[in-house]
Amino acid sequence: MRVIIEPSAEHGSQRAAAIVAQLIRKKPRAILGLATGGTPLKLYQELIRMHQSEGLDFSRITSFNLDEYVGLPPTHPQSYRHFMTENLFRHINIDIRNTHVPDGRALDYETYGSQYETMIDEAGGIDFQILGIGRDGHIAFNEPGSSLGSRTRLKTLAPETIRDNARFFGTAEDVPRLAITMGVGTILESKKCILLAFGKEKAEAIAATVEGPVTAQVTGSALQFHRDVVVILDEESASQLQRRSYYDEVEEAHRRLQSGEVK
Numbered sequence: 001m002r003v004i005i006e007p008s009a010e011h012g013s014q015r016a017a018a019i020v021a022q023l024i025r026k027k028p029r030a031i032l033g034l035a036t037g038g039t040p041l042k043l044y045q046e047l048i049r050m051h052q053s054e055g056l057d058f059s060r061i062t063s064f065n066l067d068e069y070v071g072l073p074p075t076h077p078q079s080y081r082h083f084m085t086e087n088l089f090r091h092i093n094i095d096i097r098n099t100h101v102p103d104g105r106a107l108d109y110e111t112y113g114s115q116y117e118t119m120i121d122e123a124g125g126i127d128f129q130i131l132g133i134g135r136d137g138h139i140a141f142n143e144p145g146s147s148l149g150s151r152t153r154l155k156t157l158a159p160e161t162i163r164d165n166a167r168f169f170g171t172a173e174d175v176p177r178l179a180i181t182m183g184v185g186t187i188l189e190s191k192k193c194i195l196l197a198f199g200k201e202k203a204e205a206i207a208a209t210v211e212g213p214v215t216a217q218v219t220g221s222a223l224q225f226h227r228d229v230v231v232i233l234d235e236e237s238a239s240q241l242q243r244r245s246y247y248d249e250v251e252e253a254h255r256r257l258q259s260g261e262v263k
């Protein structure tokens, strides 16, 4: 895992956007895995800015979102499809037919889950997965206890997640109890992934994910098995990491390599 600690969420999001933009320029038909929640918002704003002022071209990009609440139609203001439309898709030139968000109203979720997996496979697999993390260390909606080999399926939300997401719905009673989510195994198959976390309320989850043992109780920790993960943090979310000085050293070494100071 490469751990990059930036001074703020703004800096972290710009760093992440630069990595995404580099991939898009190199591979205009890239398959992106997208996340929702408060964390990636600044990253999406930066990608929109790059599209509008630097011509970053999304016209041949395909996207797959991680998850969706069960029972919400795509037009519901709290559905993740609506979130993506409002916060990214309608501001860039992505072809909406190439954007995929799990269907929260599929009738047969088992069949639908494997269809979603097949769609990802047929597109060529996810080149680049963007991830946030829940306070309990979950990625997508893979709540504590999720199998680390899991695939796209139905998941019952944990009480902490319902409480955390109540801020978007008004009350906890209004938060759906079920979601359809990519599995941990699905996420581990992405070719590259970026985990973003900002703010002190994520510090514990990040310490467990990056430095703790791999456990289904903290599904983010499964990323320790991923072939290419970049973790982008701000000072607050990094505050409980034990090996902070080493991560800074690694970044310094990267900087020197890039600037040609090290041959």
Ligand code: GLP
Binding pocket: 035, 036, 037, 038, 039, 040, 066, 067, 131, 132, 133, 134, 135, 139, 140, 141, 161
């Ligand atoms: C939800 C989403 C996750 C997200 C998490 C954290 O559970 N399913 O993908 O990472 O919330 O959200 P936020 O970024 O708002 O803290």
